[in-house]
Amino acid sequence: MKLTTFLAGAAVALGLATGAVADGHEKTKVGFVYVGPIGDGGWTYEHNKGRLAVEEALGDKVETVYVENVAEGPDAERVMTQMALDGADLIFTTSFGYMDATINVAQKFPNVKFEHATGYKRAENVSTYSARFYEGRAIQGHIAGKMTESNIIGYIASYPIPEVIRGINSAYIHAAKVNPDVEFKIIWVYTWFDPAKEADAAKALIEQGADVVLQHTDSTAPQAAAQEAGNVMTFGQASDMAQYAPFPRVSSIIDDWAPYYIARTQAVIDGTWESMDTWDGIGPGMVAIGEISDAVPADVKEEALAMKAAIADGSYHPFTGPLKKQDGSDWLADGEVADDGTLAGMNFYVEGITGEIPQ
Amino acid sequence: MIRLEKRPQPSRAFAYLTPVLAVLATFVFGGILFAALGKDPVQSILTIFWEPLFGEFAFFYRPQLLIKGAPLVLIAIGLSLGFKAGIWNIGAEGQYIMGALCGAGFGLAFYPAESALIFPGMVLAGAFGGWLWAMIPALLKVRFGTNEILVSLMLVYVAEQFLASMSLGLLKNPEGFGFPGSRNLQQYQSAHNAELIAGSGMHWGVVAALIAVIFAYVLLARHRLGFAVRVTGDAPRAARFAGVNPSRLILFCLGTSGLLAGLAGLFEVAGPAGQVSIDFNVGYGFTAIIVAFLGRLHPVGIVLAGLLMALTYIGGDIAQSQLGLPAAAIQVFQGMLLFFLLALDLFTNYRLRIGRVETA
Numbered sequence: 114m115k116l117t118t119f120l121a122g123a124a125v126a127l128g129l130a131t132g133a134v135a136d137g138h139e140k141t142k143v144g145f146v147y148v149g150p151i152g153d154g155g156w157t158y159e160h161n162k163g164r165l166a167v168e169e170a171l172g173d174k175v176e177t178v179y180v181e182n183v184a185e186g187p188d189a190e191r192v193m194t195q196m197a198l199d200g201a202d203l204i205f206t207t208s209f210g211y212m213d214a215t216i217n218v219a220q221k222f223p224n225v226k227f228e229h230a231t232g233y234k235r236a237e238n239v240s241t242y243s244a245r246f247y248e249g250r251a252i253q254g255h256i257a258g259k260m261t262e263s264n265i266i267g268y269i270a271s272y273p274i275p276e277v278i279r280g281i282n283s284a285y286i287h288a289a290k291v292n293p294d295v296e297f298k299i300i301w302v303y304t305w306f307d308p309a310k311e312a313d314a315a316k317a318l319i320e321q322g323a324d325v326v327l328q329h330t331d332s333t334a335p336q337a338a339a340q341e342a343g344n345v346m347t348f349g350q351a352s353d354m355a356q357y358a359p360f361p362r363v364s365s366i367i368d369d370w371a372p373y374y375i376a377r378t379q380a381v382i383d384g385t386w387e388s389m390d391t392w393d394g395i396g397p398g399m400v401a402i403g404e405i406s407d408a409v410p411a412d413v414k415e416e417a418l419a420m421k422a423a424i425a426d427g428s429y430h431p432f433t434g435p436l437k438k439q440d441g442s443d444w445l446a447d448g449e450v451a452d453d454g455t456l457a458g459m460n461f462y463v464e465g466i467t468g469e470i471p472q
Numbered sequence: 473m474i475r476l477e478k479r480p481q482p483s484r485a486f487a488y489l490t491p492v493l494a495v496l497a498t499f500v501f502g503g504i505l506f507a508a509l510g511k512d513p514v515q516s517i518l519t520i521f522w523e524p525l526f527g528e529f530a531f532f533y534r535p536q537l538l539i540k541g542a543p544l545v546l547i548a549i550g551l552s553l554g555f556k557a558g559i560w561n562i563g564a565e566g567q568y569i570m571g572a573l574c575g576a577g578f579g580l581a582f583y584p585a586e587s588a589l590i591f592p593g594m595v596l597a598g599a600f601g602g603w604l605w606a607m608i609p610a611l612l613k614v615r616f617g618t619n620e621i622l623v624s625l626m627l628v629y630v631a632e633q634f635l636a637s638m639s640l641g642l643l644k645n646p647e648g649f650g651f652p653g654s655r656n657l658q659q660y661q662s663a664h665n666a667e668l669i670a671g672s673g674m675h676w677g678v679v680a681a682l683i684a685v686i687f688a689y690v691l692l693a694r695h696r697l698g699f700a701v702r703v704t705g706d707a708p709r710a711a712r713f714a715g716v717n718p719s720r721l722i723l724f725c726l727g728t729s730g731l732l733a734g735l736a737g738l739f740e741v742a743g744p745a746g747q748v749s750i751d752f753n754v755g756y757g758f759t760a761i762i763v764a765f766l767g768r769l770h771p772v773g774i775v776l777a778g779l780l781m782a783l784t785y786i787g788g789d790i791a792q793s794q795l796g797l798p799a800a801a802i803q804v805f806q807g808m809l810l811f812f813l814l815a816l817d818l819f820t821n822y823r824l825r826i827g828r829v830e831t832a
Contacts, residue, residue, distance in 0.1 A: 150799060180792040182799040184754040187744035191536050192789050198529045199794065210751055213656055233649055272750055273640055275650050303636050303750060458650035472641035 141203065141382050143167060144196035145179040146189060148208035149306040155331025155351035156305060156368070157181065160207045160230075163370030170375045174382060185210030193218040197225045203381045205374065206230065208305075209274070215239060226386050228377060231276060233457070235388055242373060245394030246276065247456070248424045249366035250283035250327075251431035252402055252417050253348050256364060257325040258288030258295050259413045260346055267318025268299045269311060269328040269335055273470045275459040277329050282463045283431045284327055287420075289465050298323055301471055308334035319345055336362055346408070353403040364417070365403030372398055392453065395425045432456065437464035476822040486820045487768070494812035501812075502805045511795055519794055520787030520805070533786055535673025539744050541782035543568070543736040545775055546681040547760035549688045550729030552769040556692075557704040559725045563609065563624030564733040565757025566631035567602040571734020572741035573638055574601025576748050579663035580643060580654060590662040594738060595676070602734015603727050605631065610726035614719045620726065632753065639750045654748040657741065665743030677739025681778075684732055689771040697724065733757060762810055784809070 145164050149157035164177050178201070180192045189211045196204055197218060203226045206215045212232035219227045219239045227239040235241055257266050266288060270277050281299065288295045298321055300314040311330045315338035318326055325346045328335045333354050339345040339361035347357065349365025373391065380386040393399035402421055405414045423429035434445030439462040445451060462470060503513030524533035547564045554561050561567075575598030582590050609623035636652075643654040657663045668674045692698035704711040704721055712718070736756065741748060763781055767773030788802035 144793070178793045178796070180789050180799075183789070185749065185751050186746075186754065187539060187740075188754065188785075188789075190744075191540075191786065192793070194532060195529070195790060196793060198532060209651070210653075210749060213658075213746055217658075233651070272636075272652060274652055303632075460650040472637065 140176040141171075141174060141378065142199075142201045143175055143177045143378055143381075144193075144199075144201040144204040145177065146183050146192055146196070146204065146206045146208075146211060147179060147181040148183060148185065148210070149331060150181050151179070153306050153331045154333045154354060157207070157331070158352050159368045160205070160370055163374040164205075166371035167374045167378050170371075171378060171382070175378060186214065190214035190217055193227075194221070197222040201225060203228065203378060203386075209276075226381055235390060237388055240377070240388050240390065242391040242393075243276075244368055244399040245392060246366055246368070246400060247279040247283040247431055248394040249400050249402055250280040251287045251424065252420055253327060253364065253366065254284035254287030255291060255420060256405070256409060256413060256417050257284065257327065257346070257348075258290065258292035259416075260363075260409065261288075261292065261295060261325050263322045263324045264292065264294045265296050265298060265322045265324065267315070267321070267323030267326040268297055269314045269318070269326065269330055270299050270301050271305050271330050272303060273301060273472075275457060278462070278470060279456060279459050280329055281466065282459065285466050286431070286436065286463055297466055299466075299468055302330060304330065306331045308332040311335050312338045315339060316342075333357065349403055355403065358404065359406030360408040362403075362406070363408045364405040367401040367403050369398055369401045395421060396427065438462070439464055439466055473827065475825050476818070477825045478822055479820075482820050483823075490816040490820060491766075491813060493816050494809060497812040497816070498805065498809045501808055505801060505804060505808075506797065509797065509801060511797060516791055516795055516797060519791045520784060520802075523790050523794075524783055524786045531671075533790075535667075535671060536786055537779055537782045538673035538678045539675070540785055541778040542675075542678040542681045543740055543756045544760050544763045544781055545778035546677065546684055546736040546739075547729075547733045547757055548763040548767065548774045548778060549681070549684045549771060550732030551760055552764045552767070552771070552774060553688065553691075553701055554725035554729050555705075555764055556769050557701045557721060557725055558708070559722055560621045561606060561609070561624050561726055561729045562621050562761065563606070563626075563628045563631075563757070564729060564760055565753055565755065566624070566628035567605045567730040567733035568737035568740075568757045569628075569631040569635050569753050570605040570737070571598040571602035572737030572752060573635060573643075573748060574598055574604075574734070575738030576654060576657060576663075576741045577638070577643060579657060579660065579742065582662070583655060583660060586662045588662070591665070591742070594663060594742060595735065598734050598738025599731045600734070602737065603731040605734070606726045606730020607723075610723050613726075614722055620722075624726075628757070635748070635752060636750045639748055639752075643748050645747075652750055656746045658743075658746040663742055665739050667743075675739060675743045677736065677743060680735055680739060685771045685775055692771070701725065733760075766810065766813060780809075781806075 147157040147160060151157055151161040164179060167175060168177055183189050183192050193204055205228045207230045209231040212229060212234050215227050215229045216234050216236060219236050223238055229239060229241050231243045232241050268281060285297050298318055300318060302310045302314050304310055311332050312334040315326050315335035319342045326335055326339055327348055328350045331351055336347050336354055336357040339347045345361055346363050347361040349362050351368050353365045353367050354362050405417060430450045432451035434449040435447045436445040438444045499517055503517060506516040507513045551561055551564060575594040578597035579590055579594045608627060609620040612618040612623055613620045639652040645653060645655045665675050700716040700721055703714060704716055745752060763774060763777045767777035784806050791797045792799060
C-alpha cells in the first residue's frame with residue numbers, strides 16, 4: 114500500500130472514531146503540545162493546569178495526553194501527527210512557533226480540531242486563542258511606578274514580538290502616568306524559558322539600579338535573584354509564583370486557560386465546535402491578577418484594584434490616547450482607543466521608552 | 473583484588489560488543505527508572521524502541537527517522553574527520569545556522585520568481601555559509617595558534633544572535649503581521665526541499681547524508697588524505713615525517729565539517745522546518761558530537777548511531793504522550809545510553825583482572 118493512501122486511510126479511520134464520540138460511546142481524547150517542561154512554574158505550567166482542569170471538570174468523558182519540551186519545527190509537527198494518529202479529537206498547541214506545523218497537520222487530519230495559542234493562522238479545523246496579557250501589565254506598571262524609589266524599572270523581555278512589545282508599552286504607559294521620572298531598562302534574552310539567562314538578566318538589571326524587575330519569561334529565576342538582592346520587587350509571570358510572596362513577588366499576571374479549555378472540549382463533545390479567534394482579557398477571566406501582597410501600601414493596592422475593575426468591565430482600555438510613538442509622531446488622539454489590529458501587530462515603542470526594538 | 477590491566481592490543485570483539493552491552497545495560501537501568509516512576513518498564517521500553525519501527529503507525533514513524541536522523545548523520549560525518557585527526561570542531565551548531573541563513577537568504581532573494589536553478593543555488597550558498605563560519609576558527613588556528621574548541625564554540629552564540637537578527641529584520645516575512653520568522657519555504661516551490669517520494673521522508677538532505685557517508689568511507693579507507701587524517705590523530709610527529717601539512721589538514725577538516733553542517737542547516741530550513749525563525753536550531757550540531765562518538769568515528773557506525781538517537785527522540789515523544797512519562801525521564805534514559813557506552817568502552821583497551829597483585 115502506498116504511504117500516502119495509508120495516511121489518508123488513517124485519517125478516515127479517525128473520522129469514524131470522532132463520529133463515535135458524538136454518540137457518547139467513547140472518550141473524547143484531548144492532546145496538549147507544550148514548548149517547555151510542565152514544571153517551569155510559568156507558561157507551560159499554566160497550560161498544564163488547564164489540562165488538569167479539563168480532566169476534573171469533564172471526568173471520564175475525556176482523556177488527555179501531553180508531550181512537554183517540544184521544539185518548534187519538525188518535532189512539533191511529528192508530535193501533533195502522532196497525537197492525531199493515536200486518536201486525539203482536539204489538540205491544543207501552546208506556542209506561537211507551532212503555527213505552521215499546526216496548519217500542516219490540520220490539513221492532513223480534517224476531522225481533528227486544533228487550537229493554536231497566540232498565532233494568527235486559522236483554518237476550518239484550526240482556531241486561535243490568546244489572552245490580553247497587556248491588561249495585566251497596566252496594573253503592574255501602575256504598582257511599579259508608585260513603588261520604585263530609584264525610578265529605574267528593569268524588564269526582562271523574551272523576543273521582540275508584538276505580544277512582548279505590547280506588554281512593555283502597557284507597563285511603561287501606566288508607570289510613567291504615576292511617576293514621570295520613571296525609566297525602563299530592557300534586556301532581551303531571546304528565550305521563553307532559561308533559568309540561567311533569566312537570572313543573569315535580573316542581576317544585570319539590579320546592578321544597573323533597578324528596584325523593580327518585570328519579566329516576560331517563564332521561570333522563577335528572576336524572583337530568586339531579586340530575593341537574593343533583598344530590596345528588589347518582582348511580579349509573577351504567567352503563573353502566580355506565590356512561593357516568592359509577599360516579597361519580592363508583590364503581585365502577578367496569571368494566565369487562566371482552564372475555562373477556555375473546558376469550554377472548547379465541551380464543544381467538541383457536543384459537536385458544536387467551530388473555528389474562531391479568541392482574544393480574552395481580565396473581563397472573561399483569561400487573565401487574572403494574583404493577590405497583591407501587603408508589601409504594597411493599601412492606597413496603591415486600592416488604585417490597582419480599581420484599575421482592574423475598570424478594565425474588566427470595559428470602562429477603561431490600557432491603550433487610551435493621547436499617546437505618541439517613540440519617534441514623537443502621533444498615535445492615538447485624546448480619548449481614542451487602540452484598535453485590535455494595531456495591537457496585534459505592534460512593533461513600536463510608545464514615547465518615553467529609550468532604546469530600540471532589536472531587529 | 474580487582475584491577476584493570478591494559479590490553480596489549482585493543483580487543484576487536486569488545487569494540488563490536490560494547491554498543492550491544494550498553495543498550496542492554498540501558499534497558500535494565502532504564503527499566504528500573506521507569507518502574508520507580510510507576511510505569512510498566514517493559515511497556516515503556518517497547519514504546520520507545522518498538523512502536524516507531526513496528527507499531528501500528530510505523531508507516532509514519534519510519535520516514536520520521538530519516539528526517540530526524542539525516543542532519544545528525546550529515547553533521548557527524550564531517551565532525552568525525554576532524555575528531556580522528558585531533559581537530560575539535562565543537563561549533564557545528566553555529567555552522568548549521570549559518571548554512572541555513574545563507575541558503576534560505578539566497579532563495580528568498582528571488583521570491584517569488586520560480587526557477588529550477590534556485591534550489592541548487594541555495595545548496596551551494598548553504599554549503600558556503602557553513603564552510604565560511606568554520607574557516608574562522610580554522611584560519612585563526614593556522615595563523616595564530618588559537619584553540620579551535622573555544623573559537624568554534626563561541627561562534628555558535630554569535631550565529632544564534634545573527635539568526636535572531638535575521639528572523640526579526642532582513643529575512644522577516646513581510647506578510648507576517650510583524651511577527652518574527654521568514655516566509656515559509658515549503659510554500660515557495662522553487663526553494664522547497666520537498667520529499668522526493670511523498671510520505672517517504674526522503675528529502676535531499678537524506679540523499680546528501682548518504683553521499684557523505686560513502687565519501688567519508690572511501691576517503692578514510694582508500695585516499696591519501698584519509699591516511700593523513702588517521703595518522704595525524706594517532707601519531708602527530710610521525711605524520712609530519714610522512715609529509716602531512718598540518719595547516720592544510722586543519723583547513724580541510726574544519727572546512728569539510730563546516731560545509732556539511734551548513735548543508736544540513738540548508739536542507740532542514742528548506743524542508744522539514746520550512747522557515748528561518750529565532751528558535752530554528754534545536755541542537756543538532758551538539759547532538760551530532762555524541763552521534764560521532766557513539767558511531768566510533770566510523771562512517772557506518774555514525775549512520776547506525778544517528779538512527780538510534782533519532783529513534784530514542786521519536787520513541788521518547790511517543791512514550792511521553794501514550795504513557796505519561798516525563799520528558800526529563802526520557803532525557804535521563806538517553807544519557808544512560810551514552811554513559812554506559814563510554815563506560816564499557818574501557819574494556820576495549822583494558823581487561824579486568826581478579827586475583828592477587830604481584831608485588832615486586
